[in-house]
Amino acid sequence: MKRGGTIPRTASPHTARLINDRLAFDLLLERGPLTRTQLRTLTGLSGPTVADLVQRLESAGLVAPVGEAGAERRGPNARLYGVVADRAHVAGVEVRPDQVRAVVTDLTGQPVGTAVVAQDARVTPDRLVCRALDGALADAGRPADSPAMVVVGTPGLVDPVTGDVAFVVSLPTWHGNLLPGLRERFGTRVLLENEVNLVGLAEHRLGVARGRDTFALLSLGDGIGVAVVLGGRLHRGASGGAGEVSYVPADGGTYQRVAGGAAVVETARRHGLAGSVDDLAGLVGGAVARAGEDHDTAAEAFLDDLADRISTGAAAVCAVLDPGYVVLAGAVGRAGGPALADRVARRLADRLPLPTEVAASDVSGNPVVRGAVLVALDHLHRETFGLTGTR
Incomplete structure (x- = not known):
């Protein structure tokens, strides 16, 4: 090391594997099924590295063979791998002055269940959200405790320290202990976000x-x-x-x-x-x-x-x-x-x-829900690959 210099840092082998796995997984989400050869081309990784990461993803149940590329090609390099869409599910929720809409999606962001419940000042906000989620999960044929992540888009201020709703002009009853109530059921698998922020995130990624x-x-x-x-x-x-x-x-x-x-x-x-x-x-x-x-x-x-x-x-x-x-x-x-x-x-x-x-x-469809689903999937993917992040 040069005097006064710094020791160059490189990722540990474990971290490098996680980064490579996430890179390949994101490509499969974005582009659909790919062969190992296509993954090598798109990632710039070596053949053995791609073979190892595909094996890890397959062993984890995140990807699976879905066919072969080319009518006359055979062998490992011709095999197409795709994301196992029903490996996990997330939910995006939009809160409006007149209703609460919940949408459950699979691992690729494809909607599989939807429900809408009317606003009711007599019902606490966390129960309204849970009712909408229960309806969407039932529509998707999923168990009540199955969402790997829930993101709720709400009007008003979301306190960046507590993560709870602080103030909503259009819904005077809506800041009644919403986050703690939802976390009693879903634990830390739930986040609240301002609705317009979610629209902005959707526009950034999709629009x-x-x-x-x-x-x-x-x-x-x-x-x-x-x-x-x-x-x-x-x-x-x-x-x-x-x-x-x-x-x-x-x-x-x-x-x-x-x-x-x-x-x-x-x-x-x-x-x-x-x-x-x-x-x-x-x-x-x-x-x-x-x-x-x-x-x-x-x-x-x-x-x-x-x-x-x-x-x-x-x-x-x-x-x-x-x-x-x-x-x-x-x-x-x-x-x-x-x-x-x-x-x-x-x-x-x-x-x-x-x-x-x-x-x-x-952005097509419901921008608030689409932003909520994007955030939910991002959190899930970070947890899956051990790459933690902040709100």
Whole structure:
């Protein structure tokens, strides 16, 4: 060792094996069944190393032969290996002001069971979630104690220290000891996360923000929230309140009063368009269609006005964080699509000297549930391969 230098560190053989196993497993999840030869090509690992890791994964019940590649090829190198999907199951839960939705998926993230229960102020939050989970597990034909991980997406603040719900405006009864109640049944196999943060994680992995280390996702619906990803990591804030932009002062009120669901409906009414907070997607999507297909001037004026309102809070986010990329999500952002995103981008360019792209979310299905399932599977995979992580 050179004087004043440091001793170079390399992974121990055990850690190296775990990393290689996880690398191969992730490739099988992403690409489907692969041969050993294909795994060698994709990982850059040697033939003996790949043979060993495939044997370990097969012995652990994580992968299994599913056929052969090529009609005339035979032998170990032609054998296709795939993930054993029912080796374990996880659950993603979305909490809404009117209902709780639970989805159970297999190891590949494929849904196998779903259930929805109505909100009921007379029932404690942990029991409502358990009812939804019981329904989804029954739908999947799985035992009640079978989820290897449960992730619950909830409105409001999730305390980064305790992991429990701290405050939910839209659900006054929802912060009643939710996490401890769920852990009485599931132990440490349950996590709570802010719903918008889960949408941001889904967008990062599956949507228009793929490949971007820094971006802000603006969820626009009845309520408003922001998910912030900085340097590839979700930023939650000291109290779990990062992204609570509905409280930001705007035009003599708050951003919520300027661009929340009630403001969207009222803005539409002033332009002669009818709609309700319960169907913001229909209201905005209908305006986009009328503006694009029929060149309806009232619909175009509404979208212009809506973009003005949205850009008020978006400019504040961009001025502080300079994310360079903003995703419009939620019922309004998704329904508005590129037509609304382009309008917001132009207004941000007028307001700020910071180059900022704006795009509409394109994660299919339920973004909150999909984000919850991604988090659940990540935790399960880290535990499986001994690569522990933090919340």
